[in-house]
Amino acid sequence: MDNNSGKGGSTHASWTSAMSSFMLKHLANLVAGGTRTSSGFKAVHLNACARAVNERFNSTLTGEQIKNHLKTWQRKFTKINRLRKVSAAGWDEKNFIITLDDEHYNGYIEDHKADDDYFNKPLAYYGEMLTIFRSTMATGKYAKDSSSVLGTEDVQTKNDEEENDGPATTDDRAEASSASKPKKARTQEIEDDGLIGAFTSVGDKLASAN
Structure with missing residues (x-):
């Protein structure tokens, strides 16, 4: 009990x-x-x-x-x-x-x-x-x-x-913020490149078929 x-x-x-x-x-x-x-x-x-x-x-x-x-x-x-x-x-x-x-x-x-x-x-x-x-x-x-x-x-x-390692300092937050932005931009670039590559590949295949 x-x-x-x-x-x-x-x-x-x-x-x-x-x-x-x-x-x-x-x-x-x-x-x-x-x-x-x-x-x-x-x-x-x-x-x-x-x-x-x-x-x-x-x-x-x-x-x-x-x-x-x-x-x-x-x-x-x-x-x-x-x-x-x-x-x-x-x-x-x-x-x-x-x-x-x-x-x-x-x-x-x-x-x-x-x-x-x-x-x-x-x-x-x-x-x-x-x-x-x-x-x-x-x-x-x-x-x-x-x-x-x-x-x-x-x-x-x-x-x-x-x-918990303790509260984040102002410097910690600034560093985390600045570090995350390029990563997001880089991820977007990779995704864009992948889409462009996919469209190009499809276009090449269609051209070959013709």
Whole structure:
């Protein structure tokens, strides 16, 4: 079970796997039905989810507790996608499994025993997490607004901070900008040359046929 303190620490909820599953599926269905995730779930969505869970499991959850528990799964989702980048790791898209052969698995787990549950076995509720937090993978960035619920606007883990080399300086941005323009122009030149060559080849063949 997972205990979450409510607002002000006055209450807390005990979560079972079945309750977590129900919550994630409920919220994933909201997203699939068109609810936007870029601005997070509104209080009305969280409260509705709490009522649905309460009715199903005879519990007394609040929308704030749903929000807190969702953050727990958000952190798991962030960790899963970080572990997918472990050296030699593969990804079974159909079954949501991070794969490692015995040699790499044994070497990695020797130093990271807490990550054992994330390798070579189906990741529970990854499909629902992907639906809810998918924009996390697209941006790789997290805002620091503590009022937000979803991956693009909430938690930034220590590991993610370590992978970031720091904010770009003005010089960095200027250099990146100046470097990208010639590349784009060069790509366009290559594409134009290719089209011209293709048209010329077709013209030659037609001339030969005549």
